[in-house]
Amino acid sequence: LLVYGQVDFDPIHAINVEVFTVFPENVTFNQAPTAITLDNREVTENALADVVGTLTVDDPNTDDAHTFSVDDNRFEVVGTELKLKHGVALDYEDAPTVDVTVTVTDRSNLTNSQTFTVNVLDVAEADDINESPTAITLDDREVTENTKADVVGTVTVTDPNADDTFTYSVSDNRFEIFDDPNDDPDQGPQLKLKNGLALDYETESYVDLTVTVTDSGGLTKAQDFTINVLDQADGDDNEAPTAITLAYANADRTVTENVTAAVVGDLTVTDPNADDTHILSVDDERFEILDGTLKLKHGTALDYEAATTVNVTVTATDSGGLSIDQIFTVNVKDTVAAKIGTSDPDTINGDFGVDFIRPGTGADTVDARGGNDIIVVVGRTYGDQYTQADIDNPTDKDGNTLDVDWDSLGLDLNSVVSPASINSRSESDTEYDEIIGYDIHDIPIYERLYDSLDGGEGTDYLVVYGTVDFTNVTVGNVTVFQVEGTGAGNEDPPTSVAVI
Template sequence: NAVDISENQVGTIIGNLSALNLQAGETVNYADFSISGDHADWFEITSNGELKLKDDIALDYENTISLELSITGYTSEGNSLSTLAFFRVLDINEAPSFTLSNYWIEDQNSGAIVGLINVIDEDEFDSNSITISGYDADSFEISSSGELKLKDGVTPDFASKSDYILTITVTDAAGATHSETVTIAVNAAPTEIILSNNSVDESHYGLEIGNINVTDPNVLDTFSYTLSGTDQNYFEVTADGVLKLKDDVYADYEMKDSYSLTVTATDLGGLSIEKTLTITVNDLNYATPY
C-alpha cells in the first residue's frame, strides 16, 4: 500500500518503523538502518525509528509523483530486517508568480507596450488571470497576448510625469494570488556624451583616455557602449565606462597623431546617442613603447 506524502513540506515525518517478531531481549538500532531506492538520499531514519525527509528536503509533485524505497537493517541478534515502502506524492496548489519583461516606456510613445507579463505557475494545467490596480492603473491595460501596455489614448510625457506606479496581480484557478507593485519609467533619450579627456601619450600600451560621461534626463539610467568609425579597432570601453587603448595597442605620434572614433551610448530603455570624438596623441621625447 502506498503512503501519501504532500509536496512542499520540508522534513516531513512519514511514519514509524517497527520491527516485528523480536525475541525477548532482542533490540533494534534504527539509526543504523540503511535506505536505498528512489532518491534514498532525501530520507533519513531517526534513532526512534521515524522515517522522515531530511530537514532541508521537500518533495515536489511536479517532478516526482511516486517513490519506492527499500529499508534494511539488523537486530542485536544479527537477524536481518527489510521492507519495501511505496510513496505517492500529493499535489498541492502552488501560488503563481510573474515576471515583466521590461520596465520602460519611451517618452511620447502613445499606447506604448511595456512588456510581456509572463505568469509562472508550477502546477501543470493551472490557469491564471492577470489584473492591474493601484495609483496609475487607469493608464494601462493588458493586451490579449498578455502584454502590459499603455491605453491607446495615453501619451507618456517625461517632462510632466517621469514614471508610473501600478500593482500587477496574478490569480490561479484555485484563487492563489501573487501581487507586485512595479514602477514603469518613462525613458527619455540621452542628450550628450562628453569624454573627460581627449588626448593620449604616445608609447604606452593600453592607456586609459578618459571617462565617457553621458547626460540623460533619467538620472539613474545606465549605458552600454559601442564603438564605430575609422579608428575604432584601437580602442575599447571598460565596464566602468572608461575609453582606453586596447592592451596590445600604443600610440606613436610620428606614425599617427590623432584618432577618430564614434561612441554610441545606449540607455536601459534602448535609446541611444552617438558622438564622434577626436583623440590627439601627445608627442614625447622617448620612443620605446612600454
C-alpha cells in the first residue's frame, strides 16, 4: 500500500498489505512533545507571585509552538515561567511541599504532562524568633518595718514576644515573686517578703536586690532595685514577739503516758514591747495553755506505744496582731503495767516493752515477749521469812541486788507482792493440782500441773521468793534471782532448785 501524505487509518481496514509511506523532501509531520523540564523547584513562603522556575519543552518538531496549563489554580505559566499568581503566596507551616502538574499543548493539540514537586522555603517569622525580655519595672519600692510578708510592688516585664511566659528569682532570699494564676489577672506578679519575715528599719533602712526574669526560651533579664524600709516610731509602734521559751516541768522534758491533764511546763514570751500582752495557742488539739502553762487537756493522756515523742507548735500573738511560732518536743515516758494471774490456769503474754508479771496459783503459761521483763514467783515460805525491806531492796544470799533502775520504770516489786501475801505459804505458784475425777468414795483424784515461764527477748529476771522446785517447771530466757529473807522466820533459808 503506497501512501502519499498523511492518512488516518483508524476508520480504514487495510489488510494483507505492507504499508509504505512516501515522504517528500523538506516535509515534516507533527509529533507530540516528549518532555517538560523545570530549572528550579522552590518558592519562599509569604513571597507573593514568587517565580518557581523556567519551563523547557522537548518536541521533535523543533519549530512547534506551545501553550501551558497548570492543575493548581494558585499557579500560572507566564511565557515559560512557572510562578504563583499575583497576590498569592504559600505558607511553609501549612504545607512544606506542593505537587503541581504542568501540561504543554502544541499547535496540533498534541500534549504532554509532567508533575513537579515545589518546595516551600521556611523563613523566620516574628512569632518564631525568641527575644530576651527588655525591661523589668516595679510600681512601688517600699515596705514597712515589722510587717511580715509585706508586699513591695507589682512586677511588670516588657518582652518583644507578647505572649511569652516568665519565671522569676530574687537575689535576696528573704524576698520572693508571688504569681498566683488564680488571683486577679490584672494584678500581676508581686515582689514581697516571704511569709513570716519582716524587716527592721533600725537594722537596715534600705535593701538592694536584683530581680531576674527568665522567659520560656531561657533568655533572661536582670534589674537592680533599692527597697526602702519605712520606720515606725520607737515606743509608739508595735513590734512582733521575738522568742517563746518553755521551762519543762520535768528535766527530761517528759510527760508520763496514761496520765491525764499532765503538765508540760511554763511558757515565757520575749517581746521588744515590754508591756505588751499575748495570746498563746497550740496547734495540737490534745494540748491547751492555761495561764501560761502548756498541758494536756482534762481527760487527755498520751500513749508511749502510739508515739514516743510529740512535736507541738506554740504561737504567741501580741496585742497588735503580730506573732511568732515556736516548736517544742515533748517526750512521752513509758510506764510499766503489772500483770497478775489468778487461781485458775492463765495465759499471760507481755507487751513489747517492760513487763511486771506475777503468775497466780494456777498452772500458768507466761510469755513475757520483748523488753526487759521481771517475772515474780512465790514458793513455800515461813511465817515471817520476808519483810518490807526484801521487797523494796531485795538481795540474794551473797548480798547482790537486782540490776534494775526502779525509778526509771516507775514501778517496783510492791506492785506484785507484799510481806503478807508471800509469808506462810504452803503452796508454790508454779504448781497446781487439778481435779481429773473421783474415786468410788467420791474422793477427788488430782493431776499436778506446772507453770511454763518464758522471758522472751531482752534482759529478763525471774525473781523467786521462798522454796520453788523447778524440776517439772518449764523455764527459759531468764536469770533466776533468789531473794534472801531477812525476817525472824529465816533461820534456815529455803532455796530453789532451778534448771534453766
